[in-house]
Amino acid sequence: MAPLAMENQITEGEEEIATKYKVTIVGSGNWGSVASKLIASNTLKLNSFHDEVKMWVFEETLPTGEKLTEVINNTNENVKYLPGIKLGKNVVADPDLEHAVKDADMLVFVTPHQFMEGICKRLVGKIKGDVQAISLIKGMEVKAEGPCMISTLISEQLGINCCVLMGANIANEIAVEKFSEATVGYREDKDVAQRWVQLFNTSYFQVSAVQDVEGVELCGTLKNVVAIAAGFVDGMDMGNNTKAAIMRIGLVEMKAFSKLMYSSVKDTTFFESCGVADLITTCLGGRNRKVAEAFARNGGKRSFDELEAEMLQGQKLQGVSTANELYEVLNQRGWHELFPLFTTVHEICIGRLPPSAIVEYSEHPPTPVEDSA
Numbered sequence: 001m002a003p004l005a006m007e008n009q010i011t012e013g014e015e016e017i018a019t020k021y022k023v024t025i026v027g028s029g030n031w032g033s034v035a036s037k038l039i040a041s042n043t044l045k046l047n048s049f050h051d052e053v054k055m056w057v058f059e060e061t062l063p064t065g066e067k068l069t070e071v072i073n074n075t076n077e078n079v080k081y082l083p084g085i086k087l088g089k090n091v092v093a094d095p096d097l098e099h100a101v102k103d104a105d106m107l108v109f110v111t112p113h114q115f116m117e118g119i120c121k122r123l124v125g126k127i128k129g130d131v132q133a134i135s136l137i138k139g140m141e142v143k144a145e146g147p148c149m150i151s152t153l154i155s156e157q158l159g160i161n162c163c164v165l166m167g168a169n170i171a172n173e174i175a176v177e178k179f180s181e182a183t184v185g186y187r188e189d190k191d192v193a194q195r196w197v198q199l200f201n202t203s204y205f206q207v208s209a210v211q212d213v214e215g216v217e218l219c220g221t222l223k224n225v226v227a228i229a230a231g232f233v234d235g236m237d238m239g240n241n242t243k244a245a246i247m248r249i250g251l252v253e254m255k256a257f258s259k260l261m262y263s264s265v266k267d268t269t270f271f272e273s274c275g276v277a278d279l280i281t282t283c284l285g286g287r288n289r290k291v292a293e294a295f296a297r298n299g300g301k302r303s304f305d306e307l308e309a310e311m312l313q314g315q316k317l318q319g320v321s322t323a324n325e326l327y328e329v330l331n332q333r334g335w336h337e338l339f340p341l342f343t344t345v346h347e348i349c350i351g352r353l354p355p356s357a358i359v360e361y362s363e364h365p366p367t368p369v370e371d372s373a
């Protein structure tokens with residue numbers, strides 16, 4: 001990892017700051033907008049950051065005929081993905097990705113995971129060489145050679161260091177400043193991790209750092225699949241005990257999968273905000289749970305794509321595609337029997353099994369089959 005320039009390494013409180021870190025947020029959805037609010041409140045307060053925060057917006061035209069970017073810059077509000085919340089006057093929306101990132105010293109990636117490969121390709125050669133990155137994205141890509149976490153995709157494609165930030169963070173709750181916690185996962189450089197903590201931490205958003213990028217990121221990614229299972233349970237009115245059982249089994253599979261993938265993953269990570277706390281909040285109040293509940297109430301007759309479009313108005317589910325990606329990994333490695341919950345979630349999502357199978361798999365273990373999705 002390239003060290004940042006010495007002039008940047010000045011502690012808070014010093015009179016003169018030679019260089020201030022410029023921050024760009026890549027993404028402007030529901031969580032991306034809340035992240036911009038958190039960051040923008042801190043860059044105004046802390047000397048080591050440039051006040052202005054750039055936010056790349058995937059441009060779209062609103063029903064009023066106006067461009068989303070223009071509305072954000074005129075009203076200081078993301079009227080589509082986070083209505084009713086002021087982001088901070090120092091947030092500047094930019095529809096031009098390359099322009100938004102070119103001067104950044106710190107890049108915050110927060111888009112739905114399926115768009116990241118394309119975004120990284122566009123950014124090759126367009127960013128500063130010593131930029132630091134962090135991913136708030138919960139998801140993974142699967143390649144012929146195996147799974148690739150989003151932070152790894154960013155690091156490998158752009159040749160930069162990438163931390164992660166995950167946690168029990170339903171964006172709409174943090175937007176109205178309800179107390180929550182989050183976990184930064186870092187690889188080696190504790191000072192860089194500390195800078196990310198500084199950038200995000202507020203009185204109502206308490207951030208701590210652990211040296212376990214893969215553990216933190218896998219927690220955030222895999223809990224979305226368990227939340228789909230919890231939604232099925234809710235959709236069939238199976239009650240709290242069943243839901244708790246599904247969450248417990250899900251946590252066991254999350255931990256087993258993470259440790260099989262990366263022996264470095266720490267047990268303690270599962271007790272951080274990114275672990276059990278995120279699992280709980282997403283299974284209680286997340287979008288994955290909500291849409292999976294509707295899927296089960298409709299007996300699996302309406303597709304996730306249709307329900308997502310109708311219920312989330314442009315926001316994106318991560319759990320269904322993650323279940324698919326996970327299934328591919330289980331296929332690649334012959335691990336289906338080790339992960340019956342993960343396997344069953346995907347088979348329900350694609351209509352191969354009914355939603356009720358979520359509590360039947362232990363009696364009828366699914367046979368590994370070629371994925372048709």
Ligand SMILES: NC(=O)C1=CN([C@@H]2O[C@H](COP(=O)(O)OP(=O)(O)OC[C@H]3O[C@@H](n4cnc5c(N)ncnc54)[C@H](O)[C@@H]3O)[C@@H](O)[C@H]2O)C=CC1
Nearest residue numbers: 028029030031032058110111112115137138170171315316
């Ligand atoms: N919303 C939440 O409560 C939380 C979300 N996350 C994670 O943050 C990540 C981003 O989620 P959100 O900010 O909630 O996004 P979102 O679910 O609100 O997604 C919509 C975003 O995707 C953009 N988009 C649509 N098509 C695109 C394309 N072709 N290329 C690029 N962007 C496109 C939209 O413009 C919009 O900004 C996800 O991985 C999610 O799991 C993490 C914690 C909390």
Ligand SMILES: O=C(CO)COP(=O)(O)O
Nearest residue numbers: 167168169170286287288
């Ligand atoms: O990751 C989240 C909370 O930490 C949000 O989960 P959903 O995408 O299911 O809303």
